[in-house]
Amino acid sequence: MGVPLAERIRPSTLDDIVGQPHLMGNGKPLRRIIESGKIPNMIFYGPSGIGKTTVARFIAEHTNMHMYKLNGTSASIADIKAIIAETETFAGFNGILLYLDEIQYLNKKQQQSLLEYIENGKITLISSTTENPYFYVYNAIISRSTVFEFKPLTAAEVLPAVKRAFQIMADELGLKLRLESGVCEYISRGCGGDVRKSINTVELCLLAADNDGECLTVKMDSVKQLTQRSNMRYDRAGDEHYDILSALQKSIRGSDENAAIHYAARLIEAGDLISLCRRLLVIASEDVGLAYPMAAVITKSCVDSALQLGLPEARIPLAEAVVLLATAPKSNSSYLAMDAALADIRHGDVGDFPRHLQNKHCDGEGAKVKGQHYLYPHDFPNHWVKQQYLPDKLAGKVYYQYGENKNEQTAKNYWSKIKGE
Numbered sequence: 001m002g003v004p005l006a007e008r009i010r011p012s013t014l015d016d017i018v019g020q021p022h023l024m025g026n027g028k029p030l031r032r033i034i035e036s037g038k039i040p041n042m043i044f045y046g047p048s049g050i051g052k053t054t055v056a057r058f059i060a061e062h063t064n065m066h067m068y069k070l071n072g073t074s075a076s077i078a079d080i081k082a083i084i085a086e087t088e089t090f091a092g093f094n095g096i097l098l099y100l101d102e103i104q105y106l107n108k109k110q111q112q113s114l115l116e117y118i119e120n121g122k123i124t125l126i127s128s129t130t131e132n133p134y135f136y137v138y139n140a141i142i143s144r145s146t147v148f149e150f151k152p153l154t155a156a157e158v159l160p161a162v163k164r165a166f167q168i169m170a171d172e173l174g175l176k177l178r179l180e181s182g183v184c185e186y187i188s189r190g191c192g193g194d195v196r197k198s199i200n201t202v203e204l205c206l207l208a209a210d211n212d213g214e215c216l217t218v219k220m221d222s223v224k225q226l227t228q229r230s231n232m233r234y235d236r237a238g239d240e241h242y243d244i245l246s247a248l249q250k251s252i253r254g255s256d257e258n259a260a261i262h263y264a265a266r267l268i269e270a271g272d273l274i275s276l277c278r279r280l281l282v283i284a285s286e287d288v289g290l291a292y293p294m295a296a297v298i299t300k301s302c303v304d305s306a307l308q309l310g311l312p313e314a315r316i317p318l319a320e321a322v323v324l325l326a327t328a329p330k331s332n333s334s335y336l337a338m339d340a341a342l343a344d345i346r347h348g349d350v351g352d353f354p355r356h357l358q359n360k361h362c363d364g365e366g367a368k369v370k371g372q373h374y375l376y377p378h379d380f381p382n383h384w385v386k387q388q389y390l391p392d393k394l395a396g397k398v399y400y401q402y403g404e405n406k407n408e409q410t411a412k413n414y415w416s417k418i419k420g421e
Contacts, residue, residue, distance in 0.1 A: 005203040009168050010054055017058070018161045018195060019153040020051055030148055034059055039097065041118050043137065044128040046150030049194030052128040056099050059126060065097040072105035080113050087122040096123050103127035104136035111138040118144055153193040155185070161195050162187050165202040166218075173206070176215040183223050190227040201227050241272075245279050248322075253287045257326035264322045268315050277303040280321050291331035291405035298324060331403035340399045351391025382418045 011017045014024065014031060023030040033039065039059060044052040060067040068083050087096055103111070117123040118141075125145065129136060133147055162184045170177035187205070191198040204226045210217040244263050251259035267276040284299040302321035306314035344350075356374040375385045388395055402412040415421075 005165055005169055005199050009165055009199065010057065014058070017051060017054060019157040020055075020150055022151065023148055024055070030055070034062075037063065039063060039065075039124050039126070041125045041145040042127070043103070043133050043142065043145045043147045044126070044150055045133050045147055046130070047152055047194070048130050049191075049196035049198075050150050050153050051195065052150050053101060054195075056101075056126045056128055060097050060099050063097055065095045065124060067097045067099065069099045070101070072100060072102035075100070075106065075110070077110055077113060080110060083123070084113070084117055087117060095121065098123050098125050100125060100127040102129060103141075104129045104131045104133075108138055111141050115140055115144070153195060155188040155193070158188040158191070158193060158195055158198050159184060162198050162202055165199045166206070169203060169206050170216060173216065175211070178215055178217045180218060180220045180223075183218050183220060186220065186223055187227055241275070245275060248276075249279060249283055249287070252283050252322070252326045253330065255326055255330065257323050260322050260326040261319065264318060265315075268311065268318065271311065273306060273311065273314055273318075276318060277306060280318070280325065283325050284321075286335045287330055287332060288325055288328045289331040289334050289403075290408050290411075291329035291403055292407065295325060295328050329405045329407075331405050331408060333401055333403040333408060337400035344394065344397070349394060351393030353391065354388050356387065357389065384418050386419070 014034065017024055020030075022028060025031065034055075044056060046052055060069075066086070068086070070079055070083070083096065083098060098114075100106075114123065114125060118125045125141075127137075127141075127145075133142060166177060166179065166184065183205070187198050187201050191201055201223075205218050205223055206216055208222055208226060210219070244266055248260060248263035248267070251263060264276060267273075280299050281296075281303060284296040288295040299321045302317035302324075305317040309317070375387050377383050377385050379385075390397055402408045
């Protein structure tokens with residue numbers, strides 16, 4: 001009983017593996033590769049607890065290759081060299097399968113040490129990672145491997161594993177099992193699609209169950225206390241962090257206030273006020289912009305209130321900001337104008353300041369034109385006078401295009417009339 005239940009009940013057949021129908025369903029690519037018995041180098045990518053390790057171990061245990069297991073959190077270069085040395089021994093006769101969990105924790109040198117051997121086939125590498133491999137895994141490893149993305153599981157996909165875990169542990173204990181209505185479904189929903197966490201929760205529930213010597217009774221109240229609050233996935237340093245922020249901004253940009261509130265709520269539930277506040281401030285100027293300039297002011301006020309209040313009250317002004325930004329008219333005209341100007345500057349298109357804009361009040365002997373000749377706009381009708389402001393090299397360049405919203409069109413019409421355009 002010292003081994004966790006999640007380890008004791010790992011599937012023994014492909015049909016026992018839950019979820020991942022896009023990879024493991026009948027006729028799907030990964031299943032066909034496994035059934036062929038010819039295993040290529042592979043990288044399994046996705047959140048924790050959704051079957052990456054289970055599938056990798058199943059492959060390793062059903063091949064005629066000699067298998068070694070390493071974990072990137074603890075493996076050293078000496079461990080890798082020891083496995084490489086085995087390729088020249090009898091153990092390496094049929095090839096060596098190296099299952100490398102959490103490969104993202106290996107440094108570049110450690111990963112590079114495997115290249116020659118996975119290239120010539122002496123080592124077949126199956127690695128898993130919770131981080132995007134294109135960011136965290138050495139490119140040469142990726143180019144020699146096939147990447148399979150594992151998706152988060154639905155509650156319906158987790159449910160069979162939860163029921164199986166209850167029954168297997170009850171059988172191990174030699175006791176009958178009685179579950180209150182809804183227990184399995186609650187665990188399946190409450191553990192955020194993480195099978196490992198769901199099964200560990202089953203084990204906790206049974207250890208805490210009422211035991212009369214013949215029957216284990218699992219009550220819903222106990223389950224609610226023991227089910228870990230993880231019905232959403234979130235890691236401030238990982239992909240989920242940036243995915244939620246991206247989904248939030250795109251939902252606001254797309255004027256879907258309901259989706260925006262959902263993603264904001266996930267950040268609030270994770271306690272990440274700073275990321276939410278910073279992103280809302282960006283959105284106010286990037287996506288709403290000049291279509292409703294007051295959005296930036298209101299959002300700043302809501303953010304200040306939230307940071308002063310702290311949770312749980314912070315959710316109230318932040319909800320106001322989210323709904324305001326999602327339902328406001330949209331314009332990215334000023335954002336695009338700035339990026340266009342920055343592009344010119346970064347390409348060296350700058351030029352000298354026009355003489356009349358420089359902060360000079362006298363001319364040297366070498367000056368071809370004496371005097372600054374700056375025209376003060378407030379001295380002219382409507383506080384405007386035509387003169388050049390851009391450097392000569394960029395004269396006439398247009399960066400800002402008026403948006404089609406009412407606010408910017410009003411400004412455009414005003415200046416068109418004043419400038420006689």
